[in-house]
Amino acid sequence: MRRREFITFLGGAAAAWPLGARAQQPERMRRIGVIMPLSSNDPEAQARLTAFKQALQQLGWTEERNVRIDYRWGAGDTDLNRKNAAELVTLAPDVILATGTPTLEPLERATRTVPIVCFL
Numbered sequence: 001m002r003r004r005e006f007i008t009f010l011g012g013a014a015a016a017w018p019l020g021a022r023a024q025q026p027e028r029m030r031r032i033g034v035i036m037p038l039s040s041n042d043p044e045a046q047a048r049l050t051a052f053k054q055a056l057q058q059l060g061w062t063e064e065r066n067v068r069i070d071y072r073w074g075a076g077d078t079d080l081n082r083k084n085a086a087e088l089v090t091l092a093p094d095v096i097l098a099t100g101t102p103t104l105e106p107l108e109r110a111t112r113t114v115p116i117v118c119f120l
Contacts, residue, residue, distance in 0.1 A: 030067045032095055033088035033114075037074040037081055037102035045073075048099065074103060082106040089114060 034052075038045040049071075053063065061067045070091055072084035085106035088096055096111075098104045098118045107116050 027066055030061070031091065031093040032067060032069045032097060033072070033091060033093035034069055034097045034099075035072045035074070035081070035084050035088055035103045035107065036099045037076060038099075039075040040071070040073045045099075052097070076102075078102065085110045 034049070036045050036048075053069075056063075056067065063069055070088060070093065072088055074081040074084060081102050085103065089107070089110045093114060095115045095117060096107060098107050098116055100118075100120055104116070104118045
């Protein structure tokens with residue numbers, strides 16, 4: 001029996017097996033690292049995070065459903081920003097969002113493989 005005959009014999013179901021197997025896999029949880037040089041209770045920082053989360057939701061990303069967001073706050077402390085940058089890189093996020101130069105510089109030193117998105 002030849003391959004085409006075999007597929008026809010199965011009614012074409014054999015060709016759909018790989019697609020069916022992929023469709024049953026759970027959606028992969030993506031991970032985003034967020035590092036801010038401000039404190040967690042800073043109104044500007046909270047406004048930026050709210051806008052970021054709303055934009056993600058408009059694109060179909062919901063925290064704890066299909067994306068996990070790890071937050072780190074620098075509170076104006078250079079050493080803490082360096083420590084936070086190293087921590088985020090070890091978590092192996094898909095991307096890191098940095099706000100401002102105080103967080104960008106330590107991230108650039110900590111990784112060359114994790115994409116960094118910065119807004120000032």
